[in-house]
Amino acid sequence: MTQITNHMPTRELQALDAAHHMHPFTADAELARKGARIITRGKGVYLTDSEGQQILDGMAGLWCVNVGYGRKDIAEVAARQMEELCYYNTFFQTSHVPAIALAAEIAKLAPGDLNHVFYAGSGSEANDTNIRLVRRYWEVKGKPGKNIIISRTNAYHGSTMGGGSLGGMAGIHAQGGLPIPNIVHIGQPYWYGEGKDMSAEEFGLLRARELEAKIEELGVDRVAAFIGEPIQGAGGVIVPPATYWPEIQRICDKYGILLIADEVITGFGRTGNWFGSQTLGIKPHIMTIAKGLSSGYAPIGGSIVCDDIAATVGGAGDFNHGYTYCGHPVAAAVALKNLQILQEEKIVDHVRNVAHPYLMERWKALEDHPLVGEASLVGLMGSIALTPNKETRAAFASEAGTVGYRCRERCFANNLVMRHVGDRMIISPPLVITPSEIDVLIERATKSLDECYAGLKSDGLLKAA
Numbered sequence: 001m002t003q004i005t006n007h008m009p010t011r012e013l014q015a016l017d018a019a020h021h022m023h024p025f026t027a028d029a030e031l032a033r034k035g036a037r038i039i040t041r042g043k044g045v046y047l048t049d050s051e052g053q054q055i056l057d058g059m060a061g062l063w064c065v066n067v068g069y070g071r072k073d074i075a076e077v078a079a080r081q082m083e084e085l086c087y088y089n090t091f092f093q094t095s096h097v098p099a100i101a102l103a104a105e106i107a108k109l110a111p112g113d114l115n116h117v118f119y120a121g122s123g124s125e126a127n128d129t130n131i132r133l134v135r136r137y138w139e140v141k142g143k144p145g146k147n148i149i150i151s152r153t154n155a156y157h158g159s160t161m162g163g164g165s166l167g168g169m170a171g172i173h174a175q176g177g178l179p180i181p182n183i184v185h186i187g188q189p190y191w192y193g194e195g196k197d198m199s200a201e202e203f204g205l206l207r208a209r210e211l212e213a214k215i216e217e218l219g220v221d222r223v224a225a226f227i228g229e230p231i232q233g234a235g236g237v238i239v240p241p242a243t244y245w246p247e248i249q250r251i252c253d254k255y256g257i258l259l260i261a262d263e264v265i266t267g268f269g270r271t272g273n274w275f276g277s278q279t280l281g282i283k284p285h286i287m288t289i290a291k292g293l294s295s296g297y298a299p300i301g302g303s304i305v306c307d308d309i310a311a312t313v314g315g316a317g318d319f320n321h322g323y324t325y326c327g328h329p330v331a332a333a334v335a336l337k338n339l340q341i342l343q344e345e346k347i348v349d350h351v352r353n354v355a356h357p358y359l360m361e362r363w364k365a366l367e368d369h370p371l372v373g374e375a376s377l378v379g380l381m382g383s384i385a386l387t388p389n390k391e392t393r394a395a396f397a398s399e400a401g402t403v404g405y406r407c408r409e410r411c412f413a414n415n416l417v418m419r420h421v422g423d424r425m426i427i428s429p430p431l432v433i434t435p436s437e438i439d440v441l442i443e444r445a446t447k448s449l450d451e452c453y454a455g456l457k458s459d460g461l462l463k464a465a
């Protein structure tokens with residue numbers, strides 16, 4: 001067998017990658033011409049690539065490596081669990097210690113009566129579970145027609161048929177026959193991009209009340225649930241106006257529809273509380289979790305379910321749903337260790353009291369840059385809107401994403417991972433980032449913005465739409 005090691009020259013690795021590896025959300029042919037950047041190691045907030053470059057990971061992988069890379073203590077737990085019990089299922093009236101202990105710990109951390117965990121291998125799978133859970137709930141209640149789920153445009157809930165349908169991304173819906181039936185979308189609370197002359201507060205209410213209008217239009221006896229990310233992540237780190245979630249909550253309460261908070265990014269400390277629902281004042285019936293649950297050290301996700309739904313669905317015979325790897329013992333042991341680290345090292349407090357305030361000060365100062373229209377940060381998820389005109393919040397004349405992509409390329413060249421969504425730049429660094437590492441992040445971001453600005457100027461791209 002060919003041994004593929006870190007010592008193989010970058011060009012050979014890139015060629016093998018291009019020949020055999022299909023990348024997610026990627027134009028493979030284009031990547032094959034360019035060559036993927038090969039990541040070989042991680043330690044703390046830094047990655048190393050196959051050329052020996054040290055890259056500051058401003059995205060914590062994909063919003064997940066919250067305790068930082070290279071933790072030996074987590075690796076040891078995984079090795080021990082593999083030896084003791086590498087796998088067993090939880091389908092046929094059996095259970096095992098890691099699945100039990102992790103569910104109990106999650107129930108302890110989750111607010112209110114969110115006391116039950118249905119495991120999945122990822123956030124997408126967990127949201128597929130949620131679709132079936134809420135429909136099953138109403139079916140057991142004698143209302144099988146109450147099966148429509150309302151979501152938002154530009155939401156991200158994963159990329160399976162169910163998760164991609166719940167999400168509101170045009171690019172995903174355009175490929176493969178999505179959305180599946182009985183999922184509908186209302187507008188997103190994106191004031192900066194869509195609020196025009198309205199105040200943020202007015203706009204937040206306007207977008208929340210689209211939910212009420214949609215329920216009235218469809219009939220409350222057909223609507224099962226509303227799903228939303230407390231703060232949209234993949235949509236561009238969009239922080240809703242303060243008026244938005246209280247109004248959504250009021251409407252869900254008034255009509256008695258179930259509320260699902262997709263906490264895949266916002267869960268486990270990202271916003272400075274254990275859950276984004278606590279930061280935003282939301283009382284969900286179900287939370288979707290993944291990513292930060294294990295800090296990405298093992299693939300695991302799940303649904304945290306309230307007492308009523310768990311009792312209703314669990315009290316009505318078999319729930320015909322599950323994945324081979326539900327509560328996988330190695331992944332569960334890893335996640336449990338991760339939760340222990342978050343608690344013992346007081347990482348959520350570090351986000352709230354140290355990392356957020358320091359990054360906030362430096363991040364906000366980026367608004368003085370000629371290219372930056374708005375810089376926002378909740379906990380450790382932040383975004384900056386690039387604009388050719390700060391006063392009017394104008395979009396660029398070029399195709400959306402052209403400028404963002406150029407800025408991302410400058411960041412990557414300067415050894416900073418910062419993602420772009422359209423012409424917004426986003427960050428979600430490991431929660432353990434220190435003030436001096438934040439200084440490096442800001443220094444590299446500023447250099448990249450300067451270079452991007454100079455390039456736009458010389459290429460005549462600083463024009464408003």
Ligand SMILES: *Cc1c(COP(=O)(O)O)cnc(C)c1O
Binds near residue numbers: 127156159265290
């Ligand atoms: C990443 C993400 C998902 C999907 O999780 P996967 O583990 O990639 O399937 C779902 N919801 C939100 C909010 C996410 O950010």
